[in-house]
Amino acid sequence: MxxxxxxxxxxxxxxxxxxxxxxxxxxxxxxxxxxxxxxxxxxxxxxxxxxxxxxxxxxxxxxxxxxxxxxxxxxxxxxxxxxxxxxxxxxxxxxxxxxxxxxxxxxxxxxxxxxxxxxxxxxxxxxxxxxxxxxxxxxxxxxxxxxxxxxxxxxxxxxxxxxxxxxxxxxxxxxxSWTEPRLPRWRGVDLELGASLGRDTGLQRQRDLIATVRSAAGDGARFVVLPETALGYWTPTVARFWTSASGDTDATVIAGATVLDATGYDNVLVSIDRKGGSILYRERMPVPGSMWQPWRFLSGESGGARADFFANPVVAIGASRAAPLICYEQLIVWPILQSMLHDPDLVIAVGNGWWTDGTSIVAIQRAATTAWARLFAKPLVTAFNT
Incomplete structure (x- = not known):
């Protein structure tokens, strides 16, 4: 027994x-x-x-x-x-x-x-x-x-x-024999700004981020990646400010931001250089429950993050094609495999993990994206805020 x-x-x-x-x-x-x-x-x-x-x-x-x-x-x-x-x-x-x-x-x-x-x-x-x-x-x-x-x-x-x-x-x-592919001229910037990143959208915060980008560009980076929601809300004013600040550098900035409208919002990556800024990528799978709330749509309510599911699996950045993964997408399987069907040149993984303090969630995100990038022999650029 x-x-x-x-x-x-x-x-x-x-x-x-x-x-x-x-x-x-x-x-x-x-x-x-x-x-x-x-x-x-x-x-x-x-x-x-x-x-x-x-x-x-x-x-x-x-x-x-x-x-x-x-x-x-x-x-x-x-x-x-x-x-x-x-x-x-x-x-x-x-x-x-x-x-x-x-x-x-x-x-x-x-x-x-x-x-x-x-x-x-x-x-x-x-x-x-x-x-x-x-x-x-x-x-x-x-x-x-x-x-x-x-x-x-x-x-x-x-x-x-x-x-x-x-x-x-x-x-x-x-x-x-473990090695990781390196990508010259690309720099992912990790930040330790806690819950304030994306919420503090004041002028001083934007200037501090621009200074960080310029420092990376001064070290030879041609493409600088900032974490998820780094810029806060993506508005014409923010776009003009960052475009003006990019006038004296050749670096292209890839940064997380939020696009808000009357029906909800998109978690996005934007691309900014001296010619202007534009939305580069819309998150395919936001966090279910806390961000993606499909019941709101079914009940006719507004709010919550939109899920683009199988849209934009790869994006063009300069002469390269990248597979972007924002936060939650790094924990599941189909977004990265969908991207790999298009044979990108690199993988970009960003996140804002201030809320995971004391847990291994961000480390798991890094490990998973590293494993997928290694499987397909793709260089990986990461940028996380904790």
């Missing part, structure tokens, strides 16, 4: 440990997440598979309750509720597709992985094990993604120890 409870308990505790370690924010630890499919497959009942899925996902996204509490300046309960609701899709999919038949498990897990990578379930498809492809198959591109997908299916079969050993060998080789 004790054994009947011990095995499920061990599987659940192991899934929690895998979620914590795999999604700790260290890119080379991402392959630890590959332990989840193994635990899911060796669960003997659907209920245990559900608990294993919940343990993994809740552990991987453990920073959400504290982050939400900080963002809304509230107690922990709203964050806990959002945390549990966000886990519902992951747990539901993996519970529904769990199979007692060993022959069906590879197909079922492949289907679960696919469903969690694309909308609608992919909207909350955090902590996807396929993200580890960039660590195990750096530079392999779509072939690497294919081998990773096949390997995930192999991890839920009886030959999973052999697949795990093969992955471990690739992991060690990758760790020993």
């Amino acid at each position: 004790c054994h009947d409870y011990l095995r499920p308990a061990l599987l659940i505790f192991a899934s929690i440990a895998i979620g914590v370690v795999g999604w700790s924010g260290h890119v080379l630890l991402l392959p630890v997440a590959l332990g989840f499919p193994v635990l899911w497959s060796i669960a003997r009942t659907r209920s245990v598979a559900a608990l294993v899925s919940a343990g993994y996902f809740l552990a991987a996204s453990r920073g959400l309750p504290q982050g939400v509490a900080a963002f809304y300046s509230s107690d922990i309960w709203p964050g806990l509720l959002l945390w549990l609701c966000a886990s519902l899709s992951f747990v539901t999919v993996h519970t529904a597709l769990w199979a007692t038949s060993a022959a069906l498990r590879p197909f079922r897990y492949f289907l679960a992985a696919l469903v969690m990578a694309i909308p609608p379930f992919g909207i909350t498809g955090w902590a996807h094990p396929v993200t580890a492809a960039g660590v195990l198959f750096p530079g392999w591109g779509w072939w690497g993604l294919g081998f990773m997908t096949a390997g995930l299916a192999g991890l839920v079969t009886r030959i999973w120890p052999a697949v795990a050993i093969a992955f471990a060998g690739l992991w060690l080789w990758s760790a020993a």
Whole structure:
């Protein structure tokens, strides 16, 4: 009788440990997440598979309750509720597709992985094990993604120890030869301005940001990237001010901003040089709940951030084509893969993570984008505010 409870308990505790370690924010630890499919497959009942899925996902996204509490300046309960609701899709999919038949498990897990990578379930498809492809198959591109997908299916079969050993060998080789592509003349600027970034839009703040850009340009940067919402609201006045300030430098500024109208707002990246400023990119997937609120549209209300979903996967910046990712888009799978279908020259990842203080959320964003950039051998430029 004790054994009947011990095995499920061990599987659940192991899934929690895998979620914590795999999604700790260290890119080379991402392959630890590959332990989840193994635990899911060796669960003997659907209920245990559900608990294993919940343990993994809740552990991987453990920073959400504290982050939400900080963002809304509230107690922990709203964050806990959002945390549990966000886990519902992951747990539901993996519970529904769990199979007692060993022959069906590879197909079922492949289907679960696919469903969690694309909308609608992919909207909350955090902590996807396929993200580890960039660590195990750096530079392999779509072939690497294919081998990773096949390997995930192999991890839920009886030959999973052999697949795990093969992955471990690739992991060690990758760790020993890890390098990151560099992009000359590009500079991502990290800021430590806390909650004031994007909210303090006074003249002095704009001057300070311009001084930061000029300092980077003075060091040889041709393109300078500032974090999400760095400029606050994007208005004709702000555009003219920054264009005027760019008159004595050759640098192009890529910066986060907010475009507001009567029906809601867009989270955007703008491009500014001496010729003027323009909207470069509109965020495809804002944070569900706190930013993207589709129920407002269904009820005829205004407000909330617009989701452009599959729009503008790549943008032109000078002679280069970039794949932009703003904040939440770095935690899910389909935006980066959609961008890679267009073979961009580089990846730009920006975020405003002041509300994640004390959590590993920004580190996880960096690790995930680094892994995807490595998989497709694309240089990565990041800019975060904390």
